[in-house]
Amino acid sequence: MANLESFIRSAEHGSFSEAGRRMSLTPAAVSRNVAMLERNLGVRLFHRSTRRLTLTEAGEAFRVGIAEKLDGIQAAIAEVATGGGEPAGTLKVSLPPSLGLTYILPLLPGLLARHPGIRPEWHFESRPVDLVAEGYDAAIGGGFELSPGVVARALAPAHIIAVASPGYMAGRVRPADPAGLRSLEGVVMRAPRTGRIRRWTMRDAAGQEMPVLLPESVVVNDPVAMREAALLGLGAAMLAVPDALPALESGQLIRLVPRWYADAGAISLYYASRTLVPRKTRVFVDWVTDAFGKQKLAERFAGSLM
Missing domain, CATH: 1.10.10.10 (Winged helix-like DNA-binding domain superfamily/Winged helix DNA-binding domain)
Structure with missing residues (x-):
């Protein structure tokens, strides 16, 4: 082999x-x-x-x-090479930069202490990758196309909320609902793949829905840049909860229209569904899933519960 x-x-x-x-x-x-x-x-x-x-x-x-038969052969080789025992080998993972650096990278020391034979090769990138074609063992994110042989395990909701810095909102009237966001300057994102400004429809716990019409005052093409622009007081922004949460907890950002959020699906962990999943991949999936449970990240990322 x-x-x-x-x-x-x-x-x-x-x-x-x-x-x-x-x-x-x-x-x-x-x-x-x-x-x-x-x-x-x-x-x-x-x-x-x-x-x-x-x-x-x-x-x-x-x-x-x-x-x-390549995927199955490589999975079988990985299983045989470790004798069904300690996982080993390169673990190639794709992660969104903000979520990956803030919540996943801190899990790595514990994973390597438990499984020293694993060699991480982690790519921090804001795009859905093709796991099979690009040779990834796993990926975390949302909006991936589930090609044959790839499965998704949901980790947490992908909720989008409206935020701004306290300095920007000083002297301004906070909007009562998403329609009121149009009175503020907006930090918006142009999607790299489509070239379009991303638009959202927000909902509340009662099921009401309302479109968000933020002005295009500042346009960027990256969610981290959007957050940084909001921190600089350049306007209001629609951010994923994981990207905004540290700044919300520190008081650097405040949430606007707190009863409202947009639903972008789920943050999921993707990996190839093989008959024999390599042990390095299996322990990574279990490690991340367990950490999300212990840290109650699904609840913390839910814009409907904040």
């Missing part, structure tokens, strides 16, 4: 060195594994040069032949 994984990783990255980094092996060990696989198959799988590995015709045919 180690020989097969060495071939797969080397074919993916075109390098014994990069394959070795992913597998915590030396380039020489990866090269030996591939050479042993070639001897067992009786064919040469790679053209080797000082710059890059390229697949031979036989190597490409072999890669294509196992491509549809």
Whole structure:
């Protein structure tokens, strides 16, 4: 199995060195594994040069032949490699910057103390990734398309609330409902994928709904930038509760129209649904889910309960 994984990783990255980094092996060990696989198959799988590995015709045919089974093979290799025991290997995760840095990254020391064989490779990015195509073990966020073989475990509601800084609101009348937000300067976000200003409809506990018509006084393309602009007193903004919560708790931001919130779905943990989920992925999923429960983050992120 180690020989097969060495071939797969080397074919993916075109390098014994990069394959070795992913597998915590030396380039020489990866090269030996591939050479042993070639001897067992009786064919040469790679053209080797000082710059890059390229697949031979036989190597490409072999890669294509196992491509549809690749995820299952890699999951089985990960399971066998750990002997069903301690999880190990690179854990590639995609996280939204604010949520990831504030709530998920602090969980890492405890996870690594419990499972030292795991090597985190965490990407902080404001986009839905393709878990399978981009090689992620897991992702946290919202709005992901559930491609075949990917499941979502809901962690908390994704509620959006209206906020502003105390300095900005000084001397201004607080709006009584979402319609009143139009009287304020607005910090709004242009969605990078669509190029459109994101608009929201707010609701209250009684089920009433009302559109939010914030003026486009300041336009940004990132939710963290939107929060920072609100902290600078540039206007009111519609922020996800996790992004706003630390500033709300410290008093740097105040909530406007507190009975109202917009529902953007759920913050979920995404991972590939394989017959054999690698242990590194399974322990990460369980660790994060348990932390959300212990810290009552689902309740704290609910704009309807704040």
